[in-house]
Amino acid sequence: MSRNFELRCPNCRVVVRLGTPxxxxxxxxxxxxxxxxxxxxxxxxxxWRFSSVLPTPSSPVSLGEGSTPLIAAKRLGDRVGLENLYLKDESRNPTGSFTDRGAAVVVSWTLELGLNSVSCRTSGDVAASLAAYCARAGIACCASPGYMMDRYRLYQFMLYGGRLGSPKKGAYVVRHSDPLLVEGYKTISYEVALSLGEVDAVIVPTGSGALLYALWKGFREAAATGMIAREPRMIAVQESTCAPVVRAFERSLGEPLRIGDAGSCLAVEICDPSPARGREALMALRESGGSAVAVEPSDVLAWIGLLAELEGVIAEPAAAAGIASLPVLVEKGVLERSSRVVAIVTGAGLKDPRSLLASLRRSRRIGPTKLMILRVLRERGSIHAYAVWRELRRRGLNLTKPAVYQNLWIMERGGLVKSKIRGRRRVYELTEEGWRVCETAES
Ligand SMILES: [Zn+2]
Structure with missing residues (x-):
């Protein structure tokens, strides 16, 4: 059977064999x-439902990846000011990450090409996924020490039979930029297009840039095949401690900036100071009329808990970063209230127990900012969040509006504040417990 695809360089148009790095x-x-x-x-x-638009091997390897739920997130949407918000829950893949989609394609082709093993030049989730699919296919998977950054993903990799060490001869070597990974990831876009038709914006937690670029490729292809009439705007989200794509986008550069350190983010999955597909990610942002935003680690922690409580989804920090960007994007006017938005929940929170614990601890802590908000409510009675924000500024505390909302929600969850709708706006006031915390802090 002749193949309906070829692997080539988009710049020089040179056609190469599959497996060429x-x-x-x-x-x-x-x-x-x-x-x-x-x-x-x-x-x-x-x-494999999308075999007609994938490089399809004669015997595909599968663990049941893909076909993940697209959840209409009403309660979360109410909180962030979006009427048509959806979560694409990729945490439901076999190893708990979207990376399974890419690993299925890579490992299938490793067998097709007659190779005996996979060698990972990647970190984290990609390595864990590859090890799982190699286990399924009965071939070896190894990773060079130094690429595995996160302890829990390393455990996962090793449980699936992955080994640390130099690659075997005849291994398929996988980097984050691997074109077969991109092909697997892009099936997310086809699933969204089939379920929802056109959407206005897609929120993508961004590390290597491979996911963002793959989604863009998928939507462009879906438009070319007539499945959708237009492509969505792509929105990249990174953590402020390591945001090479966001900072380059802000300066209208074509290449990611070499800034940030590996391991400096809470969201380790998207902490990548030299993104392998950064250039393509920036191109996707530009061509789609998209945007890019960096969020603070404290917001990532807060949104892990808020997302779990509002929608029943426990997400990894990278996915929570994506959610944390929503109120910021609404406030900046990048997203409109009626925009149809899909946020990619890239992976499962249960992969990273430390961040879950940190999120729980944070929600219980009453720091100076929260205490000042409680005092404002005690003195002003029942007021809306904007008035709280203005009053804090008057007292010399310059928070952003999304940060004020977030602190109010966290304290509402903790039973210190309650809210109700008055007219068309939500107003906040202290609970008895809130009064008690204020008084205890002063005694
Ligand atoms: Zn070239």
């Missing part, structure tokens, strides 16, 4: 191109 001429990232792109529903579920 980079363009032999310019060293750039490679891309899968299709001769006749046409979507037809295929047998099989998840990723």
């Amino acid at each position: 980079a363009c032999p001429k310019c060293g750039g990232n490679l891309e899968v191109f299709y001769r006749n792109l046409e979507f037809t529903e295929c047998e099989g579920r998840g990723v």
Whole structure:
């Protein structure tokens, strides 16, 4: 059977064999191109339902990846000011991450090419996914020490039979930029297009840039096949401690800035100071008329808890970063109230017990900011969040409006503050417990 695709360099147009790590001429990232792109529903579920728009091997390896739920997030939408917000819950993949979609394609092709093992030049979730799919296929998976950054993902990798050490001869070497990973990830866009049709914006936690670029490729293809009439705007979210794509976007640069340190973020999954697909991610932001935003680690922690409580989804910190960006984007006017928005919940919070504990601890702590908000409410009675924000400024505390909302919600959850709708706005006041905390702090 002749293949309907080829692997080539988008710059030099050189066609290369599958498994080639980079363009032999310019060293750039490679891309899968299709001769006749046409979507037809295929047998099989998840990723392989999209065989007609994927490089399809003769015997696909699967653990049941893909076909993840698209949840209409009403309660979360109310909180952040969006009427049509959806969560694409990728935590429901076999290893708890969207990376399974890419690993299914890579490991299937490792077998197809007659290779005997996979060697990971990647960190975290990608390595854990590859190890799981190698276990399924009965081939070896190894990672060079130094690439695995996070303790819990390392445990996961090793439980699936992954080994640390030099690659075997004849291994398929996988980097974050691997074009087959991109092909697997892009199936998220096809699923969104099939379920919702056109959407206005997609929120993407961004590390290597591979996911953001893959989603863009998927939406562009879905538009080319007539499945949707237009592509959404892509929105990249990073943590302020390591945000090379966001900072480059803010300066209108074509290349990610070399800033931030590996391991400096709470959201380790998106902490990547030299993103392998950063250039393509920036291109996707530009071409889609998108945007990019950095969020603070404290907001990431807060939103892990808020997302769990409002929608029943326990997400990894990277996904919580995506959610934390929503009130900021609404406030800046990047998203409108009626915009149809999909936020990608990239992975499961249960993969990272430390961040869950940190989020719980944070929600219980009453620091100086919260105490000042409680005092404002004690003195002013029942007022809306904007009035709290203005009063804090008058007292010399310059918080952003989303930060004021967030602190109010956290204290509402903790039973210190209660709210009700008065007219068209939500007003806040102290509970008895809130009064008690104020008085205890002063005694
Ligand atoms: Zn090239």
